[in-house]
Amino acid sequence: MTTVPIGGPPAGGHADPVGRTPEWLVLTGSERGASHVAVKSPNQDAVATERAGANGVVAAVADGHGHPRHLRSARGSRLAVKIGCQAAQEFADRIEQNSAFIAQREPAATAGGQADEIAAAAEDFLVPSIVRRWREAVLAEVKADPFTPAEQEQRHTGDDEVIAYGSTLLLGIALRGWLILAQIGDGDVVGVSPQGGSVQPVPDDPLLDGLVTTSLCGADPRSDFRIAVVDTADQPLMAVLLATDGYGNAQVVEQWPDAFSQDLAWMLRERDLQWLASQLPAWAARCASSDGSADDTTVALIVSAAATVLRASATPAKGAVDGSEETTIPALPRTDTIPAHVPVQPDLVEPVTMRHLAHRPAPEPVILERTVARPAGREPETTELVIHEPDTTDLVSREPTTNEIPKPSQGEGGPERHADTDGSGGR
């Protein structure tokens, strides 16, 4: 297992952790790959989001392997994100119960050690819990629904049952000022600094050469997990992207995380959350199309509430973007975007996926030109500019009968923006 804490002690030390704790929200999108549509195979990716701790969030994406040997990988990825979120919730509770991490954050001189401790705790508790539960869940499912004769023919002689369910898993926990990231297998985790720099906190795995991947179904998945802990008080990040490899494999730019981060930072500055929520399904659809990787593509974007502005403008988000066969309605705008003072909803609903009748090519999007400055006046008529922060972030929680994003109302303190002091992380 590879573990890397990110961020040493800040120059000025930590301020009151409660007062500085950012809120986080998650937006998601998932699309079946064009190649899977062609051969009538399902979307083998999965995504889930849940609340974690008092006001944190967890997001998980997973990519079930496409080889016929992994014949139940779509089920494996669904189990992976579900179990990953459950384990993350328990891990978040443990962290929050540990006053050394939260209530009495250590001074600057030793703050880096806290990241180490959280990373070690993730290694000792989170990862083993996920690995064990996923295996148990798979074996229980096989017991309840044994392989059919046709499935048995697809399996390789001597294969462990779990190999049929093989999947990756990328997990992001945003808890107070910490971002706790765990990954097994391919895919990308990209952090976006306030200045638009990119940072990829999760250590590289030399085994991942683009041709093979590690997996939850591997011989020693515990050691194949890679962990990073980011202290956002020291390394401000306005967003973290978790993406299955269908996203990165579609990107023309070799160093796409840099370009992505620069563009996303601009979007977060210039556009509102409602608009951004409508974009992720379109991004996934574009990458999953035959103009992109043609692979299942799933993205989850963990966004600091301090990085954007929830707008009161009320055009309902068009979650069902034209051309997207599957559109995942962002889960968190109705759940985890809720600040701490809003009553907690006990049961969260997984992102709702709407399936259209036929696969259509994703629409040609506007590709951002990063070398050209973007004056505010260039905004299209259909999207209002964010010209100031609202006074409040008091959200109204509602069930997702529509794609409408909860609207801010008056009377509460506005979201805190990250100080614009971070240097870009770079790769």
Next chain:
Amino acid sequence: MTETLMPGGGVARRPLHFIVMADCSGSMKGEKMQALNYALRSMLPHLVDWERDQLQAQLLIRILAFASSPHWYVGEPVPVADLSAHWRNLEYVPMGRTNMGPAFRAVAEVLSPDRLERRALRPAILLVTDGLPTDPPGGFESGLAALTEIAAGRSALRLAVAIGRDANSEPLDKFRSPEVPVLVADGTDEIADRLVTASIAVSRMSEIGVNRGALAEQLNLAEPTRRSQPDVVASPGATGSFEDIL
């Protein structure tokens, strides 16, 4: 309708690099060279059709002519349709030998991690030769090792077409991917057929989600001179890694 802005610089199909290693040694003089050129020209439209009909890959082709030393006849990867439209015949090298080791190294160089896109599909390499390697002792083996030591070379679909039964040699067995046989053209009139077969293998076995084992079996059945083939589809590595088919 909500506008869509795509961050990151745009999307494209994943590149599939196809490298043809063409024997242009002195023994290819005359009818063989003509037949090889005809075969390559005949193969390209099949690949163009496949590229048009499938959803996943942008097929990019290079051609390495080798004799005593390798020479990139088409050095930069070009869309297969472009090459088909602007084909120019290869020429043999008078007195040229069949040194494969340096040719493997040349291919390894372009498939190295710093040259190959991270998102590229596993490449395909087609070796067409009429004879045994003439490398100095150890030259063939060290060159082949240079190719298979890099991940892309090791995982590449490596096909060999032997022009003449004598060319179906142990060295070609070492080169080819374990799951596919050496394709033998008994005469110059069969070269085109074998290259078309090879192109089908390249295209079909590069498709996402395909059962390569079944395709390889079809290829084996179609090739009566095949040798015994091991079952090597998607075995986990010692570290528990798995073939990353989409």
